[in-house]
Amino acid sequence: MSIAPDDRANVGRDSVFVIPVGPYCRAEFVADTIESIQHFAPKARVILVDDTRSGLGVQLAERYQLSVRVARAPGVFGGLYLNLSEGFKEALTQPFRILVRLDTDALIAGSDFESKALALFDSDSRLGSLGSFRISFSGVGVRNQRWARRRIITYLALRAWRQPRAAQTVISLLRGAHKQGYKLGESIMGGAAVYRYEAVEALEKANLLGRTELARIGVHEDHIFGLCLFATGFALGEFGNRFDDLPMGVKWKGLPADPNELLALGKSIIHSTKAFEGADESEIRRQFQLARQQK
Numbered sequence: 001m002s003i004a005p006d007d008r009a010n011v012g013r014d015s016v017f018v019i020p021v022g023p024y025c026r027a028e029f030v031a032d033t034i035e036s037i038q039h040f041a042p043k044a045r046v047i048l049v050d051d052t053r054s055g056l057g058v059q060l061a062e063r064y065q066l067s068v069r070v071a072r073a074p075g076v077f078g079g080l081y082l083n084l085s086e087g088f089k090e091a092l093t094q095p096f097r098i099l100v101r102l103d104t105d106a107l108i109a110g111s112d113f114e115s116k117a118l119a120l121f122d123s124d125s126r127l128g129s130l131g132s133f134r135i136s137f138s139g140v141g142v143r144n145q146r147w148a149r150r151r152i153i154t155y156l157a158l159r160a161w162r163q164p165r166a167a168q169t170v171i172s173l174l175r176g177a178h179k180q181g182y183k184l185g186e187s188i189m190g191g192a193a194v195y196r197y198e199a200v201e202a203l204e205k206a207n208l209l210g211r212t213e214l215a216r217i218g219v220h221e222d223h224i225f226g227l228c229l230f231a232t233g234f235a236l237g238e239f240g241n242r243f244d245d246l247p248m249g250v251k252w253k254g255l256p257a258d259p260n261e262l263l264a265l266g267k268s269i270i271h272s273t274k275a276f277e278g279a280d281e282s283e284i285r286r287q288f289q290l291a292r293q294q295k
Contacts, residue, residue: 011111012037012044014097014118018087020049021057022075025104029273030056032285034064036107039292040268041114045094049087051075078215080190081224085210088200097121099195103271105281106192106250109288110268110295113194113247120237121196128199128234129225131188131248132241137256139241148185148223155217166213173214177230185219187226188236191271192250202232240267259287 017037021030037044046064050057051071061068069086073079084101091099098117102108121127134142152174160167174184203209208228217224226236240248242257242265249256249267255276256262262270273284 008040008111009042011114012041015041015044015100015114016091016094016096016098017041017044017046017100017102018049018084018091019046019102019104020071020075020080020083020087021052021060021104023052023054025052025056027056027060029281029285030060030104031063032289033102033104033107034060034066036109036288036292037102038064039295040108040111044100045091045096047087047090049075049083051083072210073215077220078217078224081221082210082212082215084221084225088209089204092200092204095197097197099197099200100269101190101193101195102269103191105273106269106271107273107285107288108268109249109263109270109291110247110266112266113268116247117194117196117239120239124235124237125198126233126235127196127237128202128229128232129188129193129195130237130239131193132250132252133188133236133238134186135238135241137241137249137251139243143189145183145185145187148187148219151218152184152223159216159218163213163216166216169211169213170217173208173227173231177227180230180233181235182227182230185223186236187220187222189250189252190220190222190225191252192248192269193222193225194239194269199229199232199234202234203228206232208232240269255284259284259291263288263291 047067048057048061049069071083073082240246247268249262250271
């Protein structure tokens with residue numbers, strides 16, 4: 001699906017982006033991610049969550065006239081869940097239809113992500129989040145969730161008894177999620193994910209944004225959000241691999257394919273820009289910048 005240049009000016013009017021900015025981020029790379037959004041989704045609202053300790057996120061928010069929230073905790077594991085929760089709460093202060101959560105090593109490379117996300121959400125009211133779910137970009141096999149399963153089981157077996165009230169919250173969520181089809185540990189890969197408004201709203205209404213007991217489970221933020229979405233009655237869905245026309249070209253570590261191939265496949269949400277077959281992040285981003293200048 002392509003969007004005519006005259007129509008691209010309206011892309012983003014239904015979208016809000018939430019981007020956590022960590023202490024090891026390079027300013028020029030974060031700026032490039034922001035500029036990719038503003039190029040392909042000029043109507044989108046962007047919220048930065050500043051975990052830099054140096055104020056880099058605040059400075060970039062001022063430069064690009066964006067919203068910003070200051071992080072609650074160091075942005076790893078449950079801390080990132082707490083920080084993203086602040087961004088999600090900020091997003092809910094204004095209307096939107098989809099929330100795009102991006103890491104700073106992700107970028108936007110096209111304008112079709114919004115319409116395709118809305119089409120999928122409109123086709124299935126139970127879908128709460130889209131991304132790299134069970135199928136990897138290669139389309140072969142299932143994303144491995146064994147690590148998260150082990151961490152949750154370890155929490156329940158060895159740590160939960162020390163904080164029984166907190167553990168009861170986690171156990172209750174696990175039971176509710178299981179009834180909705182949840183498999184222990186599964187999630188959308190966190191570097192790039194799309195949420196529908198109703199799902200974010202449901203998390204807030206259920207008091208599942210920024211809960212310290214959930215941050216202490218010991219899993220990554222995407223596993224916590226996956227659990228909470230299922231517990232509130234939503235499901236997760238795929239949003240792109242090498243063999244479909246959906247927007248995501250993403251992988252947990254490194255770029256999933258050559259930049260030119262991803263562009264030829266029409267992938268418009270890209271992660272991770274950090275490395276690909278000897279090319280570093282500067283070179284990878286330069287290739288996407290050149291393509292952006294032609295659109």
